[in-house]
Amino acid sequence: MASSTIIPSSSAFIKKDVGLSAFSSQHSFYIRSSKKRACKKIASVMAPQQSERKPSTTGSVKTGSTMTEKILARASEKTQLVPGENVWVNVDVLMTHDVCGPGVIGNFKKEFGENAKVWDREKVVIIPDHYIFTTDERANRNVDILRDFCTEQNIKYFYDIKDLGNFKANPDYKGVCHIALAQEGHCRPGEVLLGTDSHTCTAGAFGQFATGIGNTDAGFVLGAGKLLLKVPPTLRFVMDGEMPDYLLAKDLILQIIGEISVAGATYKAMEFVGNTVESLTMEERMTLCNMVVEAGGKNGVVPADNTTYKYLEDKTTLPYEPVYSDGQARFLSEYRFDISKLEPLVAKPHSPDNRALARECKDVKIDRVYIGSCTGGKTEDFMAAAKVFLASGKKVKVPTFLVPATQKVWMDVYSLPVPGSGGKTCSQIFEEAGCDTPASPSCGACLGGPRDTYARMNEPLVCVSTTNRNFPGRMGHKEGQIYLASPYTAAASALTGFVTDPREFLQ
Amino acid sequence: MAATATATTLSEPSAFKLVSHRPVSSSLSAFSSLKLHSAANSPNYSLKSQLTTQQHRHIGTPIRSTTTTPAVASTVTTFHGLCYVVGDNIDTDQIIPAEYLTLVPSKPDEYEKLGSYAFIGLPSSYETRFIEPGETKSKYSIVIGGDNFGCGSSREHAPVALGASGVAAVVAESYARIFFRNSVATGEVYPLESEGRLCEECRTGDVVTIELGESDCKLINHTTGKEYKLKPIGDAGPVIEAGGIFAYARKTGMIPSP
Known part of the structure; x- marks a missing residue:
């Protein structure tokens, strides 16, 4: 379709399909979870667990992990995870907004009881941002529902707006949730952030696992602080080359989505690396991760570095611990781009x-x-x-x-x-x-x-x-x-x- | 809510309305294994009262929901009705446009309203509308789509709107992750996967039956007389049947009842 008309940018792109041999271990793991993947060759790298002894205690890590796998392993208190595993993941931050929040609250009250308390009042972030400057009565009511709930539950981070006539009269009001999360220091490397908005994946720019969930799942998290998640396999996007000064991260992600399609990363993590990515500012990295959901991706992730730490310096005092993909980590496939040859896209x-x-x-x-x-x-x-x-x-x-x-x-x-x-x-x-x-x-x-x-x-x-x-x-x-x-x-x-x-x- | 929702969906007459279908024999055989998904929970439920065409007078008294072949212990979940066919990449804005997201799905009256707007975002190239003007429910209880159904937003309003409009199942080639998850978590609709492009094989208004057996899942198009294999729904099936994750977790003792 479009790709045929894009000669210059296509030439800047190489997809490297990692051979079967490199995945033999992964294929053997897939058997557990997916019947779709018939495995002809069973070559297990990690032997089945025979005793209580955990791999970490032996001091020898036998297989590499991607950063997404590592974040989810830590959050689920496991030593190591492989794609396809379903694990209960402890949530560091749950975000909701005025469009989905009232439904989440409704589910929470129905399922956990009228007098139930949220699992952690400091880990819930509620950001009215969607339908604010409108005379729509139901939209205004929805913000009221958020306010009542935050008061009742003593939610620490509620970015309220009362005076719709002049947003500047509302010092607490922030605006678009994904940007506010970053600016207010709620995005931290190595953590798990879930939100009732598909663009929650934006926070992957900070080297964390972040993804969008529905009201029912969010209602569960609100009460339990955890959620059953399936570990995604990772697609790796290596972007190298000096970025021409007429390009922005938006061009990079449009290039990628054009290449892999709107369903090319369904159920998968998208990891962005390479010297072009390293040269991007935090805001540009956010643009990159923001649109992974437009390729169907579960989460996007950029390894944390000095750019990340510098951005976080005056934003959070909480300790955080970044993780990185191992050299031997298994990626489902790897895509390489020479960004210096890209042209502006739509x-x-x-x-x-x-x-x-x-x-x-x-x-x-x-x-x-x-x-x-x-x-x-x-x-x-x-x-x-x-x-x-x-x-x-x-x-x-x-x-x-x-x-x-x-x-x-x-x-x-x-x-x-x-x-x-x-x-x-x-x-x-x-x-x-x-x-x-x-x-x-x-x-x-x-x-x-x-x-x-x-x-x-x-x-x-x-x-x-x-x-x-x-x-x-x-x-x-x-x-x-x-x-x-x-x-x-x-x-x-x-x-x-x-x-x-x-x-x-x-x- | 989920329980009410299911009941509403199922007691909605249009969901099982049969209009001009042939061959009659095949639809009758379909009925012989009709389970009518959870309908037994609805005390006033009567299939007979919902059949509008004369062709079915001879079916007789209400068909009980769990039709189990005595020799075999397995049950077959069956849906029967008219299908509505859409294409690839049907995103959540087409299923339920953002202007209706002020409706809160956990409020029963707003849940009903959400249903009345299902698929209102489809472009005008869809000449047959999913919900007739002035109606609040759809006469189509089965939606057939192509690739990447439900892509876009994480709004749970999407499967909720479909469920509230009377849809029991969606059959698509593939799903966007969040839509699939939300469908299971809410128990609103069965997100079933087809093996081929059924959206090119079926036409809006065709009479279809879906049978979800333990080993064999299929869609029968009575209008064309063709039969198609569906991929098994697996462990998600019992969750949807229970009415979503909370209901399922209570039913199976994973979490205590409030």
């Missing part, structure tokens, strides 16, 4: 794997541009967009909507100087370029939401968006067309009124 309607080069879509006329969400509404995303507007010195040709993910991002947009601008802030540059005034932080129109949501697509328009999904109806209108793109590409497109390669302005 995902065309109506699927995140419908990849194309931005320049190939230059004839696609657009009606609007949207910059926001957990994927593309972080401080650096707005900085990137501002950089393009600054370089062009021109005005946008289509309505351009800006929705900072959190209150902190909003503050940054209004206060941080954009490099090379002579001290101008993003907000000043956006104003000069004719963009809409940055809106109150929330999930906004990324997922449509109530009818009165700011920038919601209430008509069948064509939109270039820095968000994460473009299935029919995602931003509000079933016949709307969404082109997913990086903030660079989104800003460039706003300036021309067509899908535009940012190199037109950045070079």
Whole structure:
């Protein structure tokens, strides 16, 4: 499909299928859990446990583990795990928000009793963010349900909003949960974070296991502090090469999803390594991990390093212990990319794997541009967009909507100087370029939401968006067309009124 | 809630409404092994009262739910009804668009409302709508899809909306992980996997029967007269039948009753 039209980027990509021999041990393990995998060759590397003696006490680790396996092993108090095993995992943080929280609370009360207490009031993080700035009564009621519950349970981390007229009057209010989790220090290497939102996988950027769950599972975690999880096998993505200055992490993940499809990582972990990944900032790593669910992935993970520790310095005082994949860890397959050869990409309607080069879509006329969400509404995303507007010195040709993910991002947009601008802030540059005034932080129109949501697509328009999904109806209108793109590409497109390669302005 | 939900689903007449099906004989044989999934729990349940076409007058008095062949101890869970066919990558926004997520599934009245919006997000290219205008339930009790059904959001509202609308089972080539898990955890719908592309073999409105035996799972399309093998649901089956993980855990003594 799209791949056939992408000669340059395909050449930057090599898939290495690890041979059967390298997996013989894994195949023998698969027998236990999956009948689908008929095994012809049984070559067990780890002998069946004969006695109480645990491998750790012998001092010899016989097989390597991936970091996802190690995190889950530690959280389930096991020495070692292999993909396919089902284990009870202790949860370090459970996050929920206004869309799923009320249902989670309902399930918790029904199943554990009206007077039940949550398993740990300091490990539950509740973040209203989806439907906040709306007059929808039920949406407002849902935030009230969260507030009542947090008061009753004395939940330590509840980022409340009461004054909908002015978000700045709510010092506790943060905004988009996945970004708030990171900014408030709830994401820590080596931990397990579960959330009632598919983009909970964003936190994998911190070298932790993070995945989305449903209300019923979350209701269980709320009462029990643990959940039965299946250990996923890991796909490894090695990205090397200097990243050209017209690319962003969004291009990398669109490249990967285009390569493996929207179901290419179903039930699997996606581990991102290589010198390109090492050079990425935390926010960029979050973009990368944020969209693993768009490939069907269970979790995404980036090994923690100095960039991670530095980000965490002023955010958490809790001790954490990072883990790393062993040299002999078994990966289901390994993909290699030479990032220096990549070009700016988009995902065309109506699927995140419908990849194309931005320049190939230059004839696609657009009606609007949207910059926001957990994927593309972080401080650096707005900085990137501002950089393009600054370089062009021109005005946008289509309505351009800006929705900072959190209150902190909003503050940054209004206060941080954009490099090379002579001290101008993003907000000043956006104003000069004719963009809409940055809106109150929330999930906004990324997922449509109530009818009165700011920038919601209430008509069948064509939109270039820095968000994460473009299935029919995602931003509000079933016949709307969404082109997913990086903030660079989104800003460039706003300036021309067509899908535009940012190199037109950045070079 | 789960128990109420199941009862509602099953006592919903349309779920078992039979419209123009042939050959008659094959559908009758299908009925002979009809278990009507948990319907025995619903005291007022009567299959007869739900059959609308005259062709079935001769079936006679209510068919009990657990039809067990005396010689064999195994039971067969059976679903029978009209199917609704969708394609690949049906994401959660098409199953239940985000604007309806203000409805809280654990509240019974809002649960019902969620059902009335099931599949409202499908593009207009789906000319036959899943729920007729003015109706709150669907006449289709079986959904047939392609690859990666339920991808996208982790919203549990998706399997809940399907279950609340009257869907008993989804048959797809493959599922997105969270949708599958949520279907089992809530016990709302059976997420069954087909071996081939049934979404190209069946058409919306076809009369189908699903039989989940212990060793043999199949889908019979009475409209075309064809039969297809389904992959076994395994240990997830009893969890869904119980009404979800909490109900199952109580039933099996894993957790105490409140």
